[in-house]
Amino acid sequence: MPVPPASLLAPLARRGRDWLFEAAFPLWQERGLDRDAGGCHERLALDGTPTGHDRRAFVQARQAYCFCEAGRLGWDGPWREAALHAAGYLIDRFQRPDGAIIHAVDPAGRPVDGRVDLYDQAFAIFALAHVHATCGADPHLSEQARRVLAHLREARAHPGGGFTEAGAGPLRQNPHMHLLEAALAWMEAGRPEPWTELADEMVGLATERFVDRQTGALFEFFEADWSPAGGRAAGVIEPGHQYEWAWLLERRTALGGQDFWEHQARLYAFAEEHGRDGLRGLALHDVDVTGRVTGRHARIWAQTERLRTSVMLLARRPDQPPGACLGAAVESFCALEGFLDVPLRGLWRDRQDADGRFPDATAPASSFYHIVTGLTELIGFCEGAPLSRTPDA
Template sequence: MTAFADAARLRDRLKTWALEAAYPLWWETGADHVKGGFFEKIDLDGQPVDGPRRGRVLPRQIFSYALAGELGWTGPWREAVAHGLAFYLKAYRRPDGLFRALVGPNGESLDDTADPYDQAFAMFALAAVAKALPDRKAEAKAIAVHVLEKLRAERKHPLGGFHQTNPPTTPLQSNPHMHLFEAMLAWNEVDDDPAWRALADEIGGLALTRFIHAASGQIREFFDLDWNPAPGVEGRICEPGHQFEWGWLLLRWGKLAGRDDAIAAALKMIEAGETHGVDLARGVAINALLDDYAIHDDSARLWPQTERIKASVLAAQITGEDRWWDMAAAGAEGLMTYLRTPVPGLWRDKYLPDETFVEEPAPASSFYHITCAIAEFDRAVSAHPAEG
């Protein structure tokens, strides 16, 4: 079987799992149809787990259901998007228009912090709403523009990007910028306001000039207040999942902006993640390396597996090289290891070095990673000449 045919077969299996098991379960059981929003977890017996709800999770669920129609789910995906959005705007939006970090099950504020990471997901979900529910686009854009303007007014870093806090504190982080990058690219696809592309260009440039460790080609995680690597081990941490995720975003931006340097850097970091960040015994990408490729954390969460798929299928499209389809197939096989649960449509999250999983409820936060990977996989396979 050719590399592409193998990948296409695995795409079919993942898509079937999403449409027949995951989407129905996370709407019927994972949505809180009484109080609003979505539960953070479903236990492995298929029962929702109530508790505090993070501000970064609900927008991921909104995005996942906004994508459901494109993937072919015939369930009430528009209703799911509207259901999530109603609770999000009611419970998480602060009086200043930014979004808080944590609420209780009844929507009461438990943590009013407005982290840039959470604002990125707010804008990302609003772009998904604008695409999925065109009649809500003007409303979604107005809210997203306000969030972006507040970040610029209160957190702007003179060298590019944003401070974590106001007043500034260390460490600065690349990860929130990755999701801001993702949000700006998402808005750029649905709206012609030049502000989205301008910030995408700024973050892309920051990644190429400040975030990448030159010798290894990997993206670093933590920095001082001048965008230099944070002192000690912290400044040396490079996560394979983020090499894939940043690589995927930089490939998209490089193609959009005509930046061959971004495409070259992206392919290098994806290659680094695959060569040094995958445990061949388990067939999965691990959590963290250091900048010399030494292993820092060899547990393996679910989300890096999804990013491995996204990076490889886009690399396959851009380069035309079959080896990336091999990587995509390996990534899909790795991901499916996490999806083998007693109740179809759930997943495990933490795969340990001894080849066992932590037994715990399935976290809703992973659904965005999974659905985004399946959608990207599906687009790439569908666009391949062999599928014509």
């Protein structure tokens, strides 16, 4: 009788849980929080020392999420205090009176970049949903998230769907992907409106505008009419985002949406066929629309997105042949461990160059979100049931 994929992956899930519980969550709770000035440090040197970088809004939001997941997973450290610490700083230091979120403050909490970047708005909404769901339903958090969305609807709505960017550059799919993620988090927290409408708007953009119907390639940049961008931005495809969208479309289906399997299968297949370095066992950073590799370096986040989506397909699409997804899950976990192999356990390197070397001297806090999402999916699958969205304590 064949061994179930969950049993085969169980040793990897145990290694992932051990790394989170014994190293990463304690280290980032102890050294990643700034208890003097507030908020979370942007980066840690590879000896665990804060680097003093300015603080971006989406990093504060991501750290709040990570500690919420620590609670869901059952970590017995002070996850709730850490999540509230990060979320409170996000609202206090980054949210304008009109609801918009500014981009960055300095380590003392003073604004240094007042841009209202769409990416930051998405992650603020996302973090507030997770804190609301795990730390006790707080109407104030729901109201703050609604204010961010209201600002976007009033000031940035695009007539063709989605939202415009703050500057004059091309439209981007990436922040819209995270707006979908944020809307789904609120839906999962039991708040369907106005988030179901937002989620379905983002899904419509993806299936009608973002993904090439013939190849399954996901375009990154667009002209003002939502046609794929020309010039230097033309044809940029990031395999990591192919995996992310495939995972998010499955989540929308799971929350009562239609079945997007045709789109998911093409997204995943394009990434697996064109976005993987077989010699190194890595998901690469970028290719073009034909699948030609344009960037042979690799980032940690693409490995975790490949892991998360491969595991999801094993869990939710049992009618599909498991072999390819199982191999991808194992390979991406092993690739991830290469990035985690640093002297101070609980940190990581963010980038591997084409020659196999890791140039990083710091561990960016922004990567923690991706690592947690990948390992959470793996752990939930191997432990026999989806993780509860509300912790017991």
